[in-house]
Amino acid sequence: MTLTGPGVEIYPHIFAQGELRSVKMANRCIVSPMTRTSATEDGLATEQMAEYYARFARGGWGMVITEAAYIDLKYSQGYTFQPGIATNEQAESWRKVIDAVHAEGAPIFMQIFHGGAINQGNNWVEGSISASAVTPRGEQIPRYRGAGTGFQTPREITRDEMAQVVEDFGHAARRAVEIGFDGVEVHGANGYLLDQFLTVHTNLREDEYGGPIEKRVKFHCEVMQSVRDAAPNVPVGVRISQTKVNDLTYVWPDGDDDAKVVFPAIAATGIDFFDCSAHLGLDHVFGTDRSLSGLARRHTGLPVFANGKLHDPELADRAIAEEEGDFVAIAKGALADPEWPQKIAAGLEPVPFNPAMVMPFATLDCNEAFWKENPSGVPDEPVVARDGVES
Numbered sequence: 001m002t003l004t005g006p007g008v009e010i011y012p013h014i015f016a017q018g019e020l021r022s023v024k025m026a027n028r029c030i031v032s033p034m035t036r037t038s039a040t041e042d043g044l045a046t047e048q049m050a051e052y053y054a055r056f057a058r059g060g061w062g063m064v065i066t067e068a069a070y071i072d073l074k075y076s077q078g079y080t081f082q083p084g085i086a087t088n089e090q091a092e093s094w095r096k097v098i099d100a101v102h103a104e105g106a107p108i109f110m111q112i113f114h115g116g117a118i119n120q121g122n123n124w125v126e127g128s129i130s131a132s133a134v135t136p137r138g139e140q141i142p143r144y145r146g147a148g149t150g151f152q153t154p155r156e157i158t159r160d161e162m163a164q165v166v167e168d169f170g171h172a173a174r175r176a177v178e179i180g181f182d183g184v185e186v187h188g189a190n191g192y193l194l195d196q197f198l199t200v201h202t203n204l205r206e207d208e209y210g211g212p213i214e215k216r217v218k219f220h221c222e223v224m225q226s227v228r229d230a231a232p233n234v235p236v237g238v239r240i241s242q243t244k245v246n247d248l249t250y251v252w253p254d255g256d257d258d259a260k261v262v263f264p265a266i267a268a269t270g271i272d273f274f275d276c277s278a279h280l281g282l283d284h285v286f287g288t289d290r291s292l293s294g295l296a297r298r299h300t301g302l303p304v305f306a307n308g309k310l311h312d313p314e315l316a317d318r319a320i321a322e323e324e325g326d327f328v329a330i331a332k333g334a335l336a337d338p339e340w341p342q343k344i345a346a347g348l349e350p351v352p353f354n355p356a357m358v359m360p361f362a363t364l365d366c367n368e369a370f371w372k373e374n375p376s377g378v379p380d381e382p383v384v385a386r387d388g389v390e391s
């Protein structure tokens, strides 16, 4: 959908057309992946979800990324009522979502996911697995129907299971493309299985997947190679972050030296983009003159999605103008107002985010009845810091 209005002149970077491989986007504004735990118990996408996603496309977003969908009927599911892409039946259930978004003229990518140790609801197996048997920091997340108590201790994933997970990410990507998704994003961030390999305190392995960063990134690379091979003709990318859904303080220990290894190693698998999530997407990191997304761009030359509090259109436009990213991914701002791009283009004020829109459960009307009665809401910052409404 081509947007018009005074905002298009004021924010030319976010309203410029975009392209990833052959996928064309009317503008550079992307709906960032958001887990809504609104599928059926066995992971099927619902009619309500189709309507929920179509609202963003109708609101003028250049592209929509789905919430994280799990890839197998083993340990990948992290949340009850999370959707999956592990079977043909689950894949088929997404067809209505894809059709609804396409009918409004926007492309839709699927985010595929393995939760690893961050498992607070799995329909298929007991227990959890991770790079190493380390109990995750923090507590289960209430907004994803978690108990608010600690996580169980995972067991170390075996080498055979690792090979199977790599294969299953490929199968999931192939299913996603066959059903009609325009691209695939692997969730390599925010403390889930892939990130558990990247992170020093959750990866205590002594084999070639543990130790220095060159080894800790190896699992990411194998997964991305599998996804690349399974989906050769559509854009394929990966989400990377420092912080985690259960730990907002983690910083890459070797800073830009880690970035110089992580981004080129993954890029060498032939992927098309990086999506870098951060609390504040424009904040420079590691004492450099760049944000994490800016470093991904600098170290690989690939297109990058910048993310993190970019719902202020000035910041979003600056992120692209200052080469911190080529696209902006917006989560809470999109949830608050699915018509954000149209309103910014028209010079109108979008509905501001209120944490009640995601709490206590992810309902499809964003808990509208509650937050409309509490228009001033709860202050954003403390809730973000406490509940990690980030990942």
Ligand SMILES: Cc1cc2nc3c(=O)[nH]c(=O)nc-3n(C[C@H](O)[C@H](O)[C@H](O)COP(=O)(O)O)c2cc1C
Binding pocket: 032, 033, 034, 035, 036, 066, 067, 068, 111, 187, 189, 190, 239, 277, 278, 279, 307, 308, 309, 310, 311, 329, 330, 331, 332, 333, 358, 389, 390, 391
């Ligand atoms: C309710 C909610 C669910 C989220 N679920 C996911 C998810 O499934 N996958 C993911 O990569 N990030 C997820 N995130 C993180 C967002 O995509 C985004 O990175 C983060 O909220 C920061 O962007 P923002 O400041 O625009 O909200 C979620 C965020 C929220 C608020």
